[in-house]
Amino acid sequence: MTETPWPAPVATAAVDAVVTVPGSKSVTNRALLLAALAAEPGWVRRPLRSRDSQLMADGLRALGVTIEEQVNNSTGGTGGGEAWRVIPATRLAGPANIDVGNAGTVMRFLPPLAVLADGPVHFDGDPRSHERPQHGVIDSLRALGARIEDGGRGGFPLTVHGTGALDGGTVELDASASSQFVSALLLSGARYNQGVEVRNTGGSIPSLPHIRMTVDMLRLAGAQVDAPEDGGEPGVWRVSPGALRGRDLVVEPDLSNAAPFFAAALVTGGRVTVRDWPKHTTQAGDQLREIYSRMGGSCRFTDEGLEFTGTGRIQGIEADLHDVGELAPVIAAVAALADSESVLSGIAHLRLHETDRLAALAKEINELGGDVTETADGLRIRPRPLHGGLFHTYEDHRLATAAAVLGLAVPGVLVENVATTAKTLPDFPAMWADLLEPAAARD
Numbered sequence: 001m002t003e004t005p006w007p008a009p010v011a012t013a014a015v016d017a018v019v020t021v022p023g024s025k026s027v028t029n030r031a032l033l034l035a036a037l038a039a040e041p042g043w044v045r046r047p048l049r050s051r052d053s054q055l056m057a058d059g060l061r062a063l064g065v066t067i068e069e070q071v072n073n074s075t076g077g078t079g080g081g082e083a084w085r086v087i088p089a090t091r092l093a094g095p096a097n098i099d100v101g102n103a104g105t106v107m108r109f110l111p112p113l114a115v116l117a118d119g120p121v122h123f124d125g126d127p128r129s130h131e132r133p134q135h136g137v138i139d140s141l142r143a144l145g146a147r148i149e150d151g152g153r154g155g156f157p158l159t160v161h162g163t164g165a166l167d168g169g170t171v172e173l174d175a176s177a178s179s180q181f182v183s184a185l186l187l188s189g190a191r192y193n194q195g196v197e198v199r200n201t202g203g204s205i206p207s208l209p210h211i212r213m214t215v216d217m218l219r220l221a222g223a224q225v226d227a228p229e230d231g232g233e234p235g236v237w238r239v240s241p242g243a244l245r246g247r248d249l250v251v252e253p254d255l256s257n258a259a260p261f262f263a264a265a266l267v268t269g270g271r272v273t274v275r276d277w278p279k280h281t282t283q284a285g286d287q288l289r290e291i292y293s294r295m296g297g298s299c300r301f302t303d304e305g306l307e308f309t310g311t312g313r314i315q316g317i318e319a320d321l322h323d324v325g326e327l328a329p330v331i332a333a334v335a336a337l338a339d340s341e342s343v344l345s346g347i348a349h350l351r352l353h354e355t356d357r358l359a360a361l362a363k364e365i366n367e368l369g370g371d372v373t374e375t376a377d378g379l380r381i382r383p384r385p386l387h388g389g390l391f392h393t394y395e396d397h398r399l400a401t402a403a404a405v406l407g408l409a410v411p412g413v414l415v416e417n418v419a420t421t422a423k424t425l426p427d428f429p430a431m432w433a434d435l436l437e438p439a440a441a442r443d
């Protein structure tokens with residue numbers, strides 16, 4: 001990347017801001033896929049418009065789904081504003097080429113749908129897509145009757161030879177590398193002849209709230225789903241075969257992307273409200289309320305959303321982030337500015353995310369003078385006075401937002417390729433500048 005690094009702004013005063021965080025990546029991409037598989041058209045309102053959701057939309061379009069971008073205010077309230085109208089294809093069609101980028105949701109969720117297409121569907125993506133684990137999806141689809149060519153690599157590039165239908169049935173897989181393996185099979189499973197039963201034979205599955213989100217969204221689309229959380233067999237999920245309803249769905253704000261904004265309240269001793277924070281949600285990011293409170297902040301619901309207030313003093317934490325790995329990079333940045341040590345555990349799987357997040361965080365924070373060591377399943381962070389320098393982001397949106405948080409308190413942090421935030425938060429630099437603008441200047 002040859003672009004000039006972005007100088008992360010230093011906070012010169014306590015922040016005091018109200019922020020609108022764009023829609024959830026996880027909800028948007030599930031909603032698009034379920035709408036594409038439905039028996040009738042549907043709406044996805046307030047969608048995230050970012051690289052990952054654009055890749056999902058384009059992938060579905062390549063198979064014949066119509067996705068129209070519309071502004072529709074007719075329903076008023078939360079139903080108005082930007083929306084995607086999704087019109088399912090009469091027949092999902094190959095041949096098609098699909099770019100998965102570095103989007104886990106696209107690389108895992110679309111091949112199980114492509115088996116339902118009539119014809120070959122070729123998938124490829126960013127170089128990192130060749131390294132991220134995909135076996136849980138490919139091997140499972142093969143066991144369920146699909147033909148997939150992957151040149152013996154077990155991942156991308158690959159071709160799914162869709163035949164218009166899949167038998168489906170029971171499959172065993174090791175989902176300890178990613179919850180997305182399970183979500184992927186469940187999301188398309190209602191459209192398989194026998195539905196799908198997914199049995200995890202591996203260790204503990206990370207990011208479980210994301211599977212809960214899959215189950216909830218499937219049920220709202222009319223699918224019958226059995227899940228362990230509802231008294232089902234542990235480690236087993238079942239989706240019965242059946243048609244899905246087209247829905248009118250409003251996407252919640254992306255709570256994981258609220259992490260850097262609330263962090264600004266903690267770091268500067270200020271106050272940040274994220275608008276429209278849902279009272280009930282399956283998003284993993286909701287756990288920020290508890291985690292940041294343990295680090296010294298406090299939060300309350302207001303008429304506008306969720307307000308977080310910091311004191312400027314941050315306590316280190318011991319936290320198992322197995323369920324909420326998405327939050328780890330920004331929490332690590334906050335921990336590096338704390339007044340005591342932190343140990344973040346349960347996140348070995350982050351080594352296979354957008355980049356090896358554990359190695360990248362340790363290296364980059366240490367280059368600024370920090371003391372971060374990798375443990376077997378996480379990070380130990382001992383706060384030390386930090387200095388400015390170039391922070392590499394490894395094409396990882398969450399590394400870039402973590403660097404911005406450090407830059408609030410450390411003059412001279414230069415963020416390489418801040419544009420990588422476009423994966424889930426396209427306007428991040430402008431949003432960050434607005435956050436730091438004194439309240440008086442905004443009025």
Ligand SMILES: O=C(O)C1=C[C@@H](OP(=O)(O)O)[C@@H](O)[C@H](O)C1
Nearest residue numbers: 026178179180206207210325326
């Ligand atoms: O299903 C999803 O929407 C996601 C699941 C999680 O993946 P892993 O289970 O691979 O951690 C999460 O980290 C990712 O950002 C989004």
Ligand SMILES: C=C(OP(=O)(O)O)C(=O)O
Nearest residue numbers: 102103104105326353354
């Ligand atoms: C891990 C992440 O993304 P994905 O797996 O969806 O690419 C993330 O957004 O932190």
